Amino acid sequence: MQHIATDADLDFSSLLDSLDYPAILLSPEYRILASNKRYVDSFGDVPQGDYCYRVSHGYDRPCDQAGESCPLQACTRSGQRERVLHIHNTPRGREHIDVEMLPLTDRHGKLRYFIEVLKPVKSASAEISSSQMVGRSAAFNTMLELINLVAPHETSVLLLGESGAGKELAAQAIHGTSRRADSAMVTVECAGLTETLFESELFGHVKGAFTGAVSNKPGLLESARGGTLFLDEIGDVPLGMQVKLLRLLETGSYRAVGSTQPKLADFRLVSATNKDLPGMIARGEFREDLYYRINAFPIHLPPLRERREDIALLSRSILKKLSPNGGYRLTDSAVKRLQQREFPGNIRELRNLLERATIFAHSSIIDVPVLERCFSQEVDTATHRSMPSEGRDGPWLDLKNQERYYLKKLLEHCKGDKDRAAEIAGISLRSLYRRLEG
Structure with missing residues (x-):
C-alpha cells in the first residue's frame, strides 16, 4: 500500500504521468479526479468529477451493483492492490482491459485515493475479429483473465476443453503476449502419430538412423528454439514416448534419433487435451509424473x-x-x-x-x-x-473391413475422442487402436 502526504504536497499529474500505462486517480466515491496523458491518448479526455463506472461502462451505478466485479470495492475491503479483467468502452469500441487498482492512504493509514491502471489486452477482442479469440461472456472473461496472468511467465500451461473449443487460438494468445512472441510457436499434432514418428518429428533424426533417413533432419524442437512448443492433444502421445517427453522437460536436453550428441532445448511448453488425463492415469494410459510436469497452470476453455x-x-x-x-x-x-x-x-x-x-x-x-x-x-x-452399404456403396465389405469402416465413422461421430468411441463400441482403447490399424 502506498502512503501519501497531504493534497498540497502531492502532484497528481506527475504521479500518474510516471506510469507506463493509461491511469486515472479516483476518489472512494468513484469520481475521476485526474488522468495521465496515456489515458487521454488511449481513451479520450474525460471531465473531472465524472464517475468511473459511467465513463468506462456506461453504467448508472458501480460495477458491483451492475453484476460485475468492482476492483475499487475489492481494494477498499482488502487494503491491497487488486486486479480484474473488464470490458471498457473506448473510441475503438469495446475492449478487454486488465485493470489494476492501487490504494493510497495518508500518514495515518486512512484511505484517501485510488490509482486505476488500465492495460489493454491484445490477445482477444470484444468486437468482431477474424484473427483473435472473441467473446464478452463471464465464462470467456474468466478464461481470458487466466491467459493474461500466465502469459508473461515461463510456466507450462495445460489447456483443457472439448474438441472445437478454441484451444489452438488460446495457445496463440499465450504465445503472442509472452516474452517469446518474436520467435515461433510450433504446433505438434499428437493425435495419430506412432511412437517412432513422434520421436522423429519432435527430436529430428540423423542420416541412416532408420530406413528412409537419407539425410539429417532437424526436429520441431529446433524450430521452436526461443519460442513456444504447443503439443495439441497431448493425451494421444504414445505411452512409450511419454518417458522421453518427460526426460526432455526435466533435463531440457534431447538427442536426435540415431545420434549420441545431446542438444539443449529452449522453449515454453503449452499443451492441450480434450481427454480425462486423471482417468487415463488410473487406467495406466498416461504417466502421472508427466501429467504434473505439464499441468503447472491449467486453464479450462468453456464449451x-x-x-x-x-x-x-x-x-x-x-x-x-x-x-x-x-x-x-x-x-x-x-x-x-x-x-x-x-x-x-x-x-x-x-x-x-x-x-x-x-x-x-x-x-x-x-x-x-x-x-x-x-x-x-x-x-x-x-x-x-x-444405411447398410449394399446397394449404396457397391458390394458388401468383408467383416474385418466393415468393422474398420464402422469404427472410423464412430470416431468421426465422437469428434476424434477415442475414449468415447471405445466406450460406445464396447471395446478397450487398446482394441480400438489395434482394429483401426489392422
Whole structure:
C-alpha cells in the first residue's frame, strides 16, 4: 500500500504521468479526479468529477451493483492492490482491459485515493475479429483473465476443453503476449502419430538412423528454439514416448534419433487435451509424473453452450472471415435459434454450420429457414451413414473391413475422442487402436 502526504504536497499529474500505462486517480466515491496523458491518448479526455463506472461502462451505478466485479470495492475491503479483467468502452469500441487498482492512504493509514491502471489486452477482442479469440461472456472473461496472468511467465500451461473449443487460438494468445512472441510457436499434432514418428518429428533424426533417413533432419524442437512448443492433444502421445517427453522437460536436453550428441532445448511448453488425463492415469494410459510436469497452470476453455451470449459476436466474426466482402447477416431470430443449440462440436461446429448457411442463403440474409435447412442436412447425412452399404456403396465389405469402416465413422461421430468411441463400441482403447490399424 502506498502512503501519501497531504493534497498540497502531492502532484497528481506527475504521479500518474510516471506510469507506463493509461491511469486515472479516483476518489472512494468513484469520481475521476485526474488522468495521465496515456489515458487521454488511449481513451479520450474525460471531465473531472465524472464517475468511473459511467465513463468506462456506461453504467448508472458501480460495477458491483451492475453484476460485475468492482476492483475499487475489492481494494477498499482488502487494503491491497487488486486486479480484474473488464470490458471498457473506448473510441475503438469495446475492449478487454486488465485493470489494476492501487490504494493510497495518508500518514495515518486512512484511505484517501485510488490509482486505476488500465492495460489493454491484445490477445482477444470484444468486437468482431477474424484473427483473435472473441467473446464478452463471464465464462470467456474468466478464461481470458487466466491467459493474461500466465502469459508473461515461463510456466507450462495445460489447456483443457472439448474438441472445437478454441484451444489452438488460446495457445496463440499465450504465445503472442509472452516474452517469446518474436520467435515461433510450433504446433505438434499428437493425435495419430506412432511412437517412432513422434520421436522423429519432435527430436529430428540423423542420416541412416532408420530406413528412409537419407539425410539429417532437424526436429520441431529446433524450430521452436526461443519460442513456444504447443503439443495439441497431448493425451494421444504414445505411452512409450511419454518417458522421453518427460526426460526432455526435466533435463531440457534431447538427442536426435540415431545420434549420441545431446542438444539443449529452449522453449515454453503449452499443451492441450480434450481427454480425462486423471482417468487415463488410473487406467495406466498416461504417466502421472508427466501429467504434473505439464499441468503447472491449467486453464479450462468453456464449451460454447456455457457462453451462449457470445454466439452472436462469434457468428458475426466467423461470417466476416468466411466472406470479407459478402456482408452476410444473421437475423435476430436466427441468432436465438443458434443459441438454443448444444453445439457438441463447439466453435468448429458453429463455423461449419455458418459456412453451410452462406451456401444455402439466397441473399446476404441468413434467417431461421436457412438454418433449418442446414440442420436437416445434418440429419440426412447421419441417416445416410447408418444405411447398410449394399446397394449404396457397391458390394458388401468383408467383416474385418466393415468393422474398420464402422469404427472410423464412430470416431468421426465422437469428434476424434477415442475414449468415447471405445466406450460406445464396447471395446478397450487398446482394441480400438489395434482394429483401426489392422
